[in-house]
Structure formats: structure tokens, C-alpha cells
Ligand SMILES: Cc1ncc(C[n+]2csc(CCOP(=O)(O)OP(=O)(O)O)c2C)c(N)n1
């Protein structure tokens with residue numbers, strides 16, 4: 278070093294000196310013999326030992342309220358005001374009523390398809406209430422309650438399911454593929470897990486734009502087996518994106534129970550592997566979900582990093598109207614979960630507070646059913662979209678080849694109009 282110093286400027290000597298000191302500290306670190314491999318943070322061991330998943334206790338399920346609607350000792354009551362709690366209850370029960378009517382309407386052949394949300398109302402409303410309305414939502418398909426909380430109206434739900442001319446998506450999507458730019462809810466794409474890398478990218482964009490907002494990305498435990506889920510987790514973790522990955526673990530991916538889906542401790546156990554803070558929560562405890570999401574949001578927005586929430590719940594309904602769950606699960610199993618319904622729990626809480634009574638319940642039941650039936654009747658009466666809508670909105674200006682196809686469709690349908698009953702459609706131009 279002294280010899281080198283004679284040939285180098287004092288500044289360079291100083292830099293080399295500090296590097297030499299660093300080297301000697303790292304070699305003294307080497308003396309304690311810590312692994313220096315890039316990509317891990319651990320110690321050496323001479324024990325030939327495999328990590329056994331069963332050696333770990335399962336990840337606990339965070340909850341604050343029991344089935345009787347009582348706040349547990351040590352549990353944090355978020356102390357939401359009466360209006361907010363009643364709004365939560367109204368949304369959860371209105372969602373139930375809407376589900377019943379739209380499910381029946383599919384059975385009667387009035388709409389082509391439907392998916393109910395029974396049993397999962399607590400995950401929707403608890404998480405939606407804890408987010409900022411400007412936070413961007415990416416859903417899977419079973420998150421109608423989140424939209425309802427944000428203000429998607431019964432008419433908007435019904436118009437989408439009927440694919441009528443008032444549908445925001447202009448009747449181009451299957452029922453339940455909702456979306457709303459106004460409500461920052463990205464349109465559903467039910468090809469499993471496609472929303473997840475998109476959500477990570479969107480969170481990265483929010484970060485780059487310096488927004489104090491986050492993305493909340495919902496997905497089922499079944500979708501978590503898709504490659505896209507892993508890509509999304511890793512992108513979000515390495516790029517430190519403000520995103521809440523919200524897993525609705527409802528026990529099934531159509532007919533496949535969780536016992537056949539994975540061998541680890543649910544989805545939460547994967548979070549730490551990606552370097553994400555993670556919590557597992559009782560999805561049937563709306564306040565537990567609220568507290569967990571609120572804390573997760575704060576971490577995302579303040580510290581700019583992703584968080585994983587696994588909300589444990591149960592899918593009470595069939596997967597969709599294309600499924601009959603009686604072929605793969607017992608009625609008793611469903612009944613036992615019905616007793617743990619997030620709706621009953623919240624109602625008990627409200628009654629304990631003196632905020633709800635049997636009279637209020639029956640008045641609300643009647644009122645909410647009427648609201649749903651009226652929206653349903655309005656949606657059914659509306660005309661179907663103009664068939665020309667099939668060709669619009671992909672390009673800002675319609676290219677000549679698409680124009681040609683549209684003209685062909687119009688003349689074909691006019692020539693063979695007896696085969697194309699367009700009377701209940703908005704007329705073509
Ligand atoms: C890529 C892809 N594969 C398969 C399907 C068919 N599919 C639709 S929903 C579903 C199960 C998803 O289960 P989960 O993610 O747990 O959500 P849940 O329906 O329970 O809410 C499957 C396999 C699909 N939509 N996309």
C-alpha cells in the first residue's frame with residue numbers, strides 16, 4: 278500500500294485504502310465463516326438436515342371477532358361508526374339478494390351464466406372498506422361486493438349480466454365480467470391469474486408516478502397455482518411495488534379441494550419465500566379483514582412494497598351456474614360453514630351494539646329485495662346493443678379491413694333477416 282501510494286494521487290490512495298479495509302473486514306467475516314454466496318442470507322451448518330414443512334406450526338389465522346359478534350380479548354375493534362358498519366351490512370346482504378335473483382334468472386334461461394359470492398362477503402367488504410377509493414382493483418371474478426362497496430349500482434350489475442345497451446362493456450363480455458373506469462376497477466378477465474402480473478405492473482406505474490396509492494389484486498387459491506401468480510409475486514417483490522395480493526382461499530377451485538391443490542401451508546406460506554410481509558386472516562370476520570387490509574395498505578403506500586393477505590373462507594355456492602357441487606361435496610359440509618357466515622357475525626355485532634333489530638332486518642330485507650327486483654326488471658326490458666358494436670373500440674380509427682367486415686355483416690344480416698331477429702337490439706345505422 279505504501280509503495281503504491283508513492284505513484285498514486287492522495288485521493289486515489291484514500292479510495293484504495295478504504296477498499297482494502299473493506300476487504301479485510303470481509304476476510305475477518307470470512308474468519309467467522311459465513312457463506313458469501315450472492316443470493317442468500319444464512320449461516321453454514323454441518324448438520325445434514327432437510328427443512329420439514331411439518332416442523333413449522335401452521336401460520337395463524339388472525340381474527341378479532343367471534344361467531345357471536347363479540348370482540349375477542351386482545352382483539353382490535355376498529356371502532357367503525359354506526360353508519361359505516363350498517364353500510365357494510367347492507368352491502369353484504371344486498372350482494373346476497375342480488376346473487377339469488379341473478380342465479381335464478383340464469384336457471385330460468387334469462388341470462389347465460391352467473392357466479393355467486395355466498396360465504397365470501399366478509400372478504401369483499403372488509404378489504405374494500407379499508408382501501409382508498411382511488412386504489413386500483415384487479416379482480417378475478419368473485420369480487421362483486423368490492424364493486425358494490427365502491428358504488429357500482431344494481432342497474433350497472435344487471436345491465437352487464439344482461440349484456441344490454443346500457444352495459445358499460447357494450448354486451449361484449451360474459452356475465453360477471455364487470456369493470457368500471459370511474460371506480461378504478463379493472464375489467465375482469467377470467468383466464469386465471471392474467472390479472473396478477475398486470476396488477477404488479479400497475480402498482481409499479483403508481484410508484485413511478487409518485488402516487489400515494491396502491492393496487493389490490495384479488496385471486497383465488499386455485500389461481501395461485503398458475504405460473505402468472507409466481508411471476509407477479511416476484512416482480513412485485515423485486516421491484517418493490519405497492520400492491521396487496523389478496524388471496525380468497527375458499528377451499529375449492531371448481532371441484533378440486535385445497536387438499537388436492539397444494540401440499541404447503543396454504544398460500545400464505547409462499548409469501549415469505551418471495552420476501553413479502555404476509556398475514557393470514559379469518560375471511561369470515563369482516564373486522565379482521567378490515568384491520569389486516571388497512572395495515573397492509575399502509576405498508577404498501579408508506580414503504581412501497583408488496584404485502585400478501587390470505588383470507589380463509591368457504592365457497593358456499595356452486596362454482597358457477599356451469600357447476601353442480603353436490604357431486605363432489607356433502608351438504609353437511611356446506612351447512613357447517615353456513616353457521617359461520619360473515620353476515621351472521623356482523624349482524625350479531627350490530628345487535629350487541631344496539632344498532633340493529635328484527636324490525637330493521639325485515640324492513641331492510643323487503644326494501645333490498647324490491648331494489649334488486651326493480652333493477653332486474655329494468656335491465657331485462659332494455660334493448661340489446663347495436664350489433665355494430667362488435668367492431669368498434671379496438672382501434673381508435675377503424676381500419677379499412679374491419680370496416681369491410683362490418684359492412685359484410687350488415688348486408689348479410691339484412692339479406693337473411695329472418696335468421697337474425699334483431700328486433701330487440703338497438704338498430705344498426
Ligand atoms: C388459465 C385458466 N385455466 C382454467 C380455467 C378454468 N377455471 C375457471 S375458474 C377455475 C377455478 C379457480 O379457482 P380459484 O382460483 O380458487 O377461485 P374460486 O373460483 O374458488 O373463487 C378454473 C380451473 C380458467 N378460467 N383459466
Ligand SMILES: [Mg+2]
Nearest residue numbers: 497527529530
Ligand atoms: Mg377457490
